[in-house]
Amino acid sequence: MSIAADLIRGHTDAVILSVLMRRDSYGYDINKTILLSSGGAYELKEATLYTAFKRLEDAGAVSSYWGDENTGARRKYYTITDKGKEMYRQLYSDWENAKCIIDSLMYKEK
Amino acid sequence: MREQLIKYIEFLFKDTPEKEDLKNEIMSNTLDKFDDLVSGGMSEDNAFNCSVSGLGDISSLISHGKSEKVYAGQKPRAFMLALAVALYILSLLPVIIFDDNERLGPSLMFVMIAVATAIIIYRAAAFKKYDAKADAEIETKAEENGKNTVKNSIKSAIWALCIVAYFVVSFSTNAWYVTWVIFIIGAALSNIVNAAFSLRK
Structure with missing residues (x-):
């Protein structure tokens, strides 16, 4: 798990953008989506999540707004910008590329 | 336990009033997680521990400034x-x-x-x-x-x-x-x- 997590860590931004490509979302919901999509195998550390939000926002890939929940604490929603969509497409094709290369480099024992 | 969770997060940010936004964001997400765990059948004690441990090394973010x-x-x-x-x-x-x-x-x-x-x-x-x-x-x-x-x-x-x-x-x-x-x-x-x-x- 920890080794796999190390491998995934480099793709944190892509994973988050992937959730936001589908819909606007907030921290806990994003992480839960990641957890469910991976069948419970992967979850981001919260520190990682908030650091990534800040990085993506500084890079202009996402923007945020406060939800208008009537009850309890207000949620901070993130929405992907055009720049972020562009970035996601790039990250996606980078990953396809890398996956292809690594697959062809890894020898599978018979 | 929910009250204690709120107090815990308030405590984390007690020295950084300028991080109000981050505090509110973390607060709402952590409470969402807590409520979700409790409604999923987890005991409040366990849900509290889970939520707090999930916050992990949040201190590095708070001192980020x-x-x-x-x-x-x-x-x-x-x-x-x-x-x-x-x-x-x-x-x-x-x-x-x-x-x-x-x-x-x-x-x-x-x-x-x-x-x-x-x-x-x-x-x-x-x-x-x-x-x-x-x-x-x-x-x-x-x-x-x-x-x-x-x-x-x-x-x-x-x-x-x-x-x-x-x-x-x-x-x-x-x-x-x-x-x-x-x-x-x-x-x-x-x-x-x-x-x-x-x-x-």
Whole structure:
């Protein structure tokens, strides 16, 4: 798990953008989506999540707004910008590329 | 338990009132998680522990503002280093200019070297606190990029060249009384390499 997590860590931004490509979302919901999509195998550390939000926002890939929940604490929603969509497409094709290369480099024992 | 969770998060942010936004964001997400776990059938105690442990190393985020100041401190540091190095290099000028005066040239040279050295010592002492933190951060980043090895090779090359230059220049000019300056220039260059890698972060 920890080794796999190390491998995934480099793709944190892509994973988050992937959730936001589908819909606007907030921290806990994003992480839960990641957890469910991976069948419970992967979850981001919260520190990682908030650091990534800040990085993506500084890079202009996402923007945020406060939800208008009537009850309890207000949620901070993130929405992907055009720049972020562009970035996601790039990250996606980078990953396809890398996956292809690594697959062809890894020898599978018979 | 929900109250305690709110208090816990308030406590985490008690010294950073300027991080109100981050606090609210973390608060709502953590409470969402807590409510979700409880409605999923988890006991409130367990849900509390889960939510708190999930916050993990959030303290690094809360003190993040400080680490930005660390980077802000890089500029004056780099400037002081550049100034000191310039002084080291220019310190040979008085000796060349006042060629006919055996006392003035070398005296001025030593004054300039002393000032340059003082700047470097002051810089090291004044920014010591920043140093450890900034360098640790930069170091990890550099290591990730494999730049550290490049930096170290450059630095060893500088020292090797210094030794060669020292002997070549000394034997050819016989000016042993001044050629040791080459080693100071070496130290300065090695620091410039450090600074260049730091600034590129």
